[in-house]
Amino acid sequence: MKTVSSLLDPSWQERYRRISNLNIRSSIYDVTNQCNLRCRGCFFFSSNEHRAAREEMDLQKWETFIDREKGRGVNLAILIGGEPTLYLDRVEAFYKRLPTYCATNGLIKIPRDRFPEMMVGISLWGSAEDEKVLRGRDTFALSSKQYAGDPYTYYLYTITPRQVGKIEPVIKRIAEVGLKVHFQLLSNDEHVDGFSWEAVELDALGREMDEMLERYPRTVISSKYYHQIITTGKMMGRPFGWNECPSVTESLDDREPPPRRLIHFIRWASDLKTVHRCCTSATRDCSTCKDGAAHMSWVMVNKREHIRTTEDLQNWIEVYEMFAKLYRFIPW
Ligand code: SF4
Ligand code: SF4
Numbered sequence: 001m002k003t004v005s006s007l008l009d010p011s012w013q014e015r016y017r018r019i020s021n022l023n024i025r026s027s028i029y030d031v032t033n034q035c036n037l038r039c040r041g042c043f044f045f046s047s048n049e050h051r052a053a054r055e056e057m058d059l060q061k062w063e064t065f066i067d068r069e070k071g072r073g074v075n076l077a078i079l080i081g082g083e084p085t086l087y088l089d090r091v092e093a094f095y096k097r098l099p100t101y102c103a104t105n106g107l108i109k110i111p112r113d114r115f116p117e118m119m120v121g122i123s124l125w126g127s128a129e130d131e132k133v134l135r136g137r138d139t140f141a142l143s144s145k146q147y148a149g150d151p152y153t154y155y156l157y158t159i160t161p162r163q164v165g166k167i168e169p170v171i172k173r174i175a176e177v178g179l180k181v182h183f184q185l186l187s188n189d190e191h192v193d194g195f196s197w198e199a200v201e202l203d204a205l206g207r208e209m210d211e212m213l214e215r216y217p218r219t220v221i222s223s224k225y226y227h228q229i230i231t232t233g234k235m236m237g238r239p240f241g242w243n244e245c246p247s248v249t250e251s252l253d254d255r256e257p258p259p260r261r262l263i264h265f266i267r268w269a270s271d272l273k274t275v276h277r278c279c280t281s282a283t284r285d286c287s288t289c290k291d292g293a294a295h296m297s298w299v300m301v302n303k304r305e306h307i308r309t310t311e312d313l314q315n316w317i318e319v320y321e322m323f324a325k326l327y328r329f330i331p332w
Contacts, residue, residue, distance in 0.1 A: 106143025
């Protein structure tokens, strides 16, 4: 029988040991239904999730709710929205109680005196031109000034088909302002013309992301195995999709047979009562979903399948490390 120690040399065993005790239990929270942008292709607005529930305005209720979440075993709060920075008191309620990650479009600066070590992920949708088409403005121009050199901030770069062959200038700009970057791929939820993926583009993008990781190892937080999984949508010959997705809200998960999944994962709406189907849009077609976190988690929950060859297990470790870095469980 293959075992972890039979497949790994001492240095990889040490890396394995470092992550295997983390026991990450995440859930996702819509901090607000409002946003100061309206990006074309935003899963939140395109699926009307901003209308799914009335936002809870009472801060005390948020605090009580977060305490309950902590009691449920959550040890990573992933804050999304809408735009969480519109309600920093709610963000602070999480940050004071739980390891917290905050997604933002970067237009409002998160004050570091109030949130000294909170991991911040700034959404970026490509070049200035693409951002203007999809988001109505070049957000990088402002967010890069606000966060330059910040040790706990990275760009979550959503790559679109139009970006294939052109991602290096974006990485360079990020490297120049002393920040990190992680890749994910656009799922074209609003069917914007020219922004849906063709197989040939995904193939080219996989190679391009590998090259970027080699050329900018201190800036790009990623792994080649992740690139392979997200561009092919396959792991160990199995296709990603509803039957495999690990990021489905536990209370809504009636799949048979039950797949490996994130334990106790819930995505909460901002009324603190309603839950959404999964980590992304409830109306998205799972067969074309390119959500990066769901693909990463898919690898992570399938550890046993990777205890097969040294390369498989090392791939698994690298994806787990990447996740742990992105949510500040281990340093960059
Ligand atoms: S900034 Fe984020 S939440 Fe706001 S519209 Fe754009 S993608 Fe949606
Ligand atoms: S849309 Fe994506 S994240 Fe949501 S259930 Fe489907 S595959 Fe999973």
